[in-house]
Structure formats: C-alpha cells, structure tokens
Amino acid sequence: xxxxxxxxxxxxVSLVVSAIALYVAFSGTKTTNLIxxxxxxxxxxxxxxxxxxxREPSILEFAFSDASKFTFDFxxxxxxxxxxxxxxxxxxxxxxxxxxxxxxxxxxxxxxxxLSNPTMEFRSLPAHPARLDFRxxxxxxxxxxxxxxxxxxxxxxxxxxxxxxxxGIYSTVVNVVLSPKATNExxxxxxxxxxxxxxxxLITIKFSPAVLDSVEAKAVLQSNxxxxxxxxx
Numbered sequence: 001x002x003x004x005x006x007x008x009x010x011x012x013v014s015l016v017v018s019a020i021a022l023y024v025a026f027s028g029t030k031t032t033n034l035i036x037x038x039x040x041x042x043x044x045x046x047x048x049x050x051x052x053x054x055r056e057p058s059i060l061e062f063a064f065s066d067a068s069k070f071t072f073d074f075x076x077x078x079x080x081x082x083x084x085x086x087x088x089x090x091x092x093x094x095x096x097x098x099x100x101x102x103x104x105x106x107x108x109x110x111x112x113x114x115l116s117n118p119t120m121e122f123r124s125l126p127a128h129p130a131r132l133d134f135r136x137x138x139x140x141x142x143x144x145x146x147x148x149x150x151x152x153x154x155x156x157x158x159x160x161x162x163x164x165x166x167x168g169i170y171s172t173v174v175n176v177v178l179s180p181k182a183t184n185e186x187x188x189x190x191x192x193x194x195x196x197x198x199x200x201x202l203i204t205i206k207f208s209p210a211v212l213d214s215v216e217a218k219a220v221l222q223s224n225x226x227x228x229x230x231x232x233x
Contacts, residue, residue: 059094077214
C-alpha cells in the first residue's frame with residue numbers, strides 16, 4: 001500500500017471519528033437541554049401552585065399494570081355472586097385527599113368480536129359514565145379496591161343490542177378512565193397527561209349476553225351500592 005492510499009484512508013477514518021464525536025456531542029447536549037426544560041417546567045408548576053395561581057391536582061392512578069388484573073370472565077353468572085372479587089385497585093398518588101371518583105368506560109372500535117366468527121365487525125360502541133363516592137376519604141398514598149361488576153354489566157347491557165348471537169361467547173375491550181374529586185373540590189377533574197399517564201387502563205371482558213339475564217347479574221344491576229374498600233397508607 002503506497003503512502004497516498006494510507007493518507008486517504010487516514011483522512012476517511014478521521015472524518016468518521018469526527019462525525020461520531022459530533023453526533024455524541026449533539027445527543028448529549030439535546031438530552032441535557034430536555035432535562036433542563038423538564039426541570040424548569042416542574043419548578044414553574046410548583047411555584048404557580050405555591051402562589052395560588054393554579055390548584056394542586058388530585059391524582060388517582062391504577063395501582064397495578066399487570067394485564068391479568070384487567071381481564072374478567074363473565075361467561076358464568078356464578079362469578080357475579082361475590083363482592084370485591086371483580087375489582088380494580090386505585091391509589092392516591094397526589095397530595096390531596098380524594099372523596100369520590102368519576103369513571104368513564106369507553107368501547108374501542110375493532111376490539112369487540114364474536115369468538116366463533118372473529119371477522120364480524122361491531123361499530124358505534126357505547127360508553128358508560130359512573131361516579132363512586134368513597135365512604136371515607138382516600139388519603140395520599142392510600143389504596144382502594146373498587147368492585148367493578150356493575151359498571152361493566154351496565155356497559156354490556158348497552159352493547160347487547162348490537163350482538164346477533166345472544167348465546168355466543170364474545171370478547172370486548174374497554175378503556176376505563178379515572179377522574180378524582182378532591183375533598184375541597186366541587187366536581188371530579190382529571191389530573192392531565194402532564195401529571196399522570198396511569199389514570200387509564202384497558203379492560204378485557206370475555207362474556208355471554210345470556211349472563212345478563214341471570215339472577216346474579218340482575219341482582220348486581222339493581223343494587224344501589226358499589227362495594228369498595230379503602231386502605232390507609
């Protein structure tokens with residue numbers, strides 16, 4: 001290899017090393033800037049709260065992320081007999097006591113199917129808004145189990161009119177969104193995506209429409225009480 005080729009190769013290697021160094025420097029600067037912006041935003045929000053310009057948000061989140069805790073089987077009515085077996089668990093991760101929660105149960109297009117005919121499509125899926133007043137305030141870092149049987153059954157009742165096979169087995173997925181109400185606030189209010197992304201979960205329900213006509217389902221639907229249990233921190 002002559003000196004001309006060696007010089008050319010060295011120049012190429014030098015150029016590549018310089019490009020890599022430039023990229024690393026740029027990435028590091030970008031990351032540092034993003035961290036600085038986030039810190040500034042957090043500090044500004046804290047300052048606005050301390051000055052009373054904005055309210056301290058109440059934050060209620062789902063306590064778990066394991067998908068198995070958000071999958072329910074309503075194909076057998078006997079599952080509906082016991083309280084606090086079909087539950088979601090929520091946690092007050094904010095700084096304000098919470099005395100109520102609004103839940104929005106929303107059907108998702110494309111995620112409802114008759115298991116014996118998965119190609120069948122269902123459109124214009126319903127939604128079900130509900131509100132639960134806690135028997136005792138949920139203090140910061142405290143947990144609560146909420147019996148969700150009635151909320152899901154009401155949603156399935158709304159969905160039933162679209163289901164052609166009343167004895168078949170279906171699967172549906174709904175999005176459940178939490179909006180807490182602090183003890184000193186007049187109405188529930190979501191914390192917002194800048195504060196939390198854990199106030200919404202997808203719930204999968206395997207069910208038969210025939211279950212809705214069972215004695216067990218009717219008893220749950222006719223009850224005015226939603227079983228729940230608050231645990232202190």
